[in-house]
Amino acid sequence: MELLLGAALLGGLYGSHQWLGRPEIPSYAVEIVVFCGALTWLLVFYLKRYTRTPSFATFFLATLVLKMTGSCAFILAIIILDKPSANGNAMIFVVSYLFFTALEVHFLLKSIPR
Numbered sequence: 648m649e650l651l652l653g654a655a656l657l658g659g660l661y662g663s664h665q666w667l668g669r670p671e672i673p674s675y676a677v678e679i680v681v682f683c684g685a686l687t688w689l690l691v692f693y694l695k696r697y698t699r700t701p702s703f704a705t706f707f708l709a710t711l712v713l714k715m716t717g718s719c720a721f722i723l724a725i726i727i728l729d730k731p732s733a734n735g736n737a738m739i740f741v742v743s744y745l746f747f748t749a750l751e752v753h754f755l756l757k758s759i760p761r
Contacts, residue, residue: 672735672739673732673735673736673738673739674729674732674735674736675725675728675729675732675736675739676735676736676739678725679721679722679725679736679739679740679743680739680743682718682721683718683740683743683744683746683747684743684747686714686717686718686747687714687747687748687750687751690710690713690714690751691751691754691755693710694706694707694710694755695754695755695758698755698758698759703759707755714748718740718744722736722737722740725740
């Protein structure tokens with residue numbers, strides 16, 4: 648499900664670039680969307696095991712810290728590798744990160760018993 652939404656996000660980003668008159672997408676757009684989607688899927692898969700435990704909040708906060716740290720290292724490496732497209736890659740990264748974080752919260756809220 649998240650992979651399909653990631654593909655839709657990539658298509659939307661490509662379409663917005665075409666609409667704004669920028670025919671090219673940044674060099675690492677596909678890698679950024681795949682990284683954010685895979686990382687989110689992995690964290691949701693891991694966290695769904697702990698939704699019924701009393702230490703869920705601790706696990707959730709720990710995975711958020713790991714996600715933020717890993718994502719910062721990933722985008723820093725991309726910016727260093729491709730300085731001319733740094734702005735476009737950073738913009739796609741921020742949009743992807745926010746989109747997949749919202750999906751993560753949505754799926755986790757559905758799996759938490761009330």
